[in-house]
Amino acid sequence: MTKLPKMAGANTILHVAKASGLSPATISRVLNNHPYVKEATRKRVMDTIEKMSYHRNNIASGLRSNKSHTIGLIVPRISMTFQSEVITTIQNHLYKHGYNLMICQSNDSLQMEREMVKTLHSTRVDAVIAACTLNTTDFSHFDLLMNSGVPVIFYDRVPTSKTNATLIKGDDTRGGYLATSHLIEIGCKKIAHISGPLSCNLYQDRLAGFKKAMQQANLKINDNWMFYQELTFENARIAVKKMLNSNDRPDAIVADNDTSAIAALECAKEVGLKVPHDLKIVGYSNDSRSAITSPSITTIEQFPALMGQKIVEALMVLLGKSTANSEMLVEPTIVPVQLIRRLSA
Amino acid sequence: MTKLPKMAGANTILHVAKASGLSPATISRVLNNHPYVKEATRKRVMDTIEKMSYHRNNIASGLRSNKSHTIGLIVPRISMTFQSEVITTIQNHLYKHGYNLMICQSNDSLQMEREMVKTLHSTRVDAVIAACTLNTTDFSHFDLLMNSGVPVIFYDRVPTSKTNATLIKGDDTRGGYLATSHLIEIGCKKIAHISGPLSCNLYQDRLAGFKKAMQQANLKINDNWMFYQELTFENARIAVKKMLNSNDRPDAIVADNDTSAIAALECAKEVGLKVPHDLKIVGYSNDSRSAITSPSITTIEQFPALMGQKIVEALMVLLGKSTANSEMLVEPTIVPVQLIRRLSA
């Protein structure tokens, strides 16, 4: 007996090697499905592994191979319907490919986001997927990763300037256009817009879509009905109250998320306006709540599962596990959107 | 634009040692805040680290120290409001303590749950936090972790039999009781119950609370109004339709989640019943949707943030980072619940 046994429950490939009368290298080959292993040997090793209930130490493996089989994910918050569905899809797909997911919530804090990039770098994740905060306009903290050869995929909230990262985003321009032109088609002429802060590409694009639809219909944009703010329930209430209490009221509201749309609906009820008769409302994201209000809210579906799937596809290309769709890496991937017509507009 | 060359190899403490004219051991001591380091030396090292932009390799550190500073989390799905809030709290707290979180979704599949335990074991996580699937009645797959000295905390859906793991659960018996007795107080006598499958402790307990309230009020339980099923929207619709179309209709429904309560509300509207006048409804969990239906739904608040906090507290004790509340480790921790009265009952 050599220096083998130390503590129960800490079997290593060395133990397996001894027990099966083979070398550690062969055990490793079996574990990694290396081609040059005789079938009989493989079987013998597998049996021993089973018998000893050996489990490979991924930490040691990672140190040697420089692969952690872990993907880092940075997201503002997981509780948003859209985000949690994207993440769910990513996680399920990645798991099938043998990767783990390390999820970090920035809580929409740029400082947290910066720290998390460092942490994920130290953890030696194989790649990072990130939806940035509303305030992230400088993306240079991600250079740390890319300079070390760690691929970065941005989705949803992405940089607008040039980058070496892979970009996957929703068709927000079209989303803004669809929401607005729908209202125009059903006769609205005085359309308000509750936008998010324009520091973020999402809201820039949705605004562009809004403007395009308005211009095409020769409708003028009333600055008193344009709001650029963090899209919270309270902020929306304040904005909508102000509009509804004025002499000149809009006949429709395009909101950049469903929380704001729900707030608008609530305000309308309080003021005694009937939706959609007196005021029409369109939201954004198809939040699970938007389907169950009375009236239910017309909104923009973003297909989070599809986006998650695209993200994993790109990831597999970046990790060299796939060569399909390698053009994803140079051109931004645009995920389609769709108007979900309900009763509010 | 030329692609950035992949770095030949990141800096190591050896490089830092060379550059600062010290030994690797001293660098390591500085990184780990070891007491026996002269302040001037520490400063010198920190400067060099900064200048070289050295970042510690957590994989190597983990191999040596046998600590990954990563906590594994297994959860049926992150998209449920309750779960996503628990997870958010856990993640934010853990991050402050210097731990990462590896989240695994079992999708309520027992087989996935089993695999994920193995994966987390291989990844050498420092501890595992788990909310099990609805079908997990045998928890022995977690023994792999506990036998290797990896602490396990079960929350929400926990084992009912004896275990070495730490248990943190909601007061579901009281929740079921509060929901039912509230209905009784406001005059209901014919109360239906849409329960989850009794394989799961949650629904056993809520049912016990329901029965207790019914017995105290000398109300008899009508078996035609008792349903034990996975708590999906469709299942609830079928159950409620059946009851509302029969000759003998309940005057109230206790649902074990808000999805079922929302389905009940929808069915009632379809059949032309007014809620709460003709039918009263109480849900469970205070899902974000329950507040915005018309009428809004009375439900049971489970304080997910508090539960998340308790989980981290217990974890810190288990990891030897804290000695407060060490009784958490032997007795299950019960997180309180509260009736949120809204307009549906």
Next chain:
DNA sequence: TTGTACGCGTTATCAA
């Protein structure tokens, strides 16, 4: 207070 030397468990590189 700092340095030397070794080992954590695995995989890669040779050699056989």
Next chain:
DNA sequence: TTGATAACGCGTACAA
């Protein structure tokens, strides 16, 4: 097809 052996980067006795 398999084996021997040297890394991977860090932490920690032990020595100085």
